[in-house]
Amino acid sequence: MPLPNFLVVGSQKSGTSWLHHGLGRSRHVFASEVKELNFFNQPDFDAPAKVTALREHFPAQDPGVRYYLESTPHYFRARPTTAENIRSLLGSPAMVAVFRNPVQRYESAYIHHMMKGRFPYTATIDQLTDEYSVLSLGRYAEALETWWSIHPQLKPMLYDDLVADPLGFVGEVMDHLGVECDLTAEDLDFRVNDKTRKHAKLTPEWDELPRLDPGLRRHLHEEYAEGIGRLEGLLGRDLTAWQDG
Secondary structure, X not given: OOOOOEEEXXXXXXXXXXXXXXXXXXXXXXXOOOOOOOOOOOOOOOOHHHHHHXXXXXXXXXXXXXXXXXXXXXXXXXXXXXXXXXXXXXXXOEEEEEEOOHHHHHHHHHHHHHHOOOOOOOOEEOOOOOHXXXXXXXXXXXXXXXXXXXXXXXXXXXXXXXXXXXHHHHHHHHHHHOOOOOOOOOOOOOOOOOHHHXXXXXXXXXXXXXXXXXHHHHHHHHHHHHHHHHHHHHHOOOOHHHHHO
């Protein structure tokens, strides 16, 4: 059984579940049935028993399968430990990270933790917190600089592009992998982690999906402004819309 040679390492609440399952529909890619194995951020990750357990998620496939994909967006942090762990076991696998407007990501992550019962329900999100790293996981530039120093092959991508053109986005990933895109728009016409659907199953107190308080939204824009500017320079992309949206 092989080890993964393709990783989606970040970022949380940026379409990585959709990307994982979408890429798994390609004949070139085997995506682990369980997403978010959280393997490389474990202590003693390289213990023989743990490596054997990792391999069990990747049974050998037809020779046409060139990539074995593992996706854990929680990996993408500024501290280098996880990136170094990947390097020590896998060398330099193909690697993608997806970045979303960090203010929108904060809101989405906060609602996610509410739905999991980790934060109490409130119709208006007005708390600035880094519990569960909901704030720091939006500091992409610092993390990208760390990861690029260890994995210069990592390809950064934007959630905005995924939303605007899903097939084009996946085609760009396939081009990065050096394989033809064998997926169609119909293959990618599905949703995962849809909060609207999840909302309908929640208790009556969830009469509406929570929204960021306007004051907190302004504060978050201030919190992330410097990092967005740095990320613009790293990516060579205009991220002005992130400062306003």
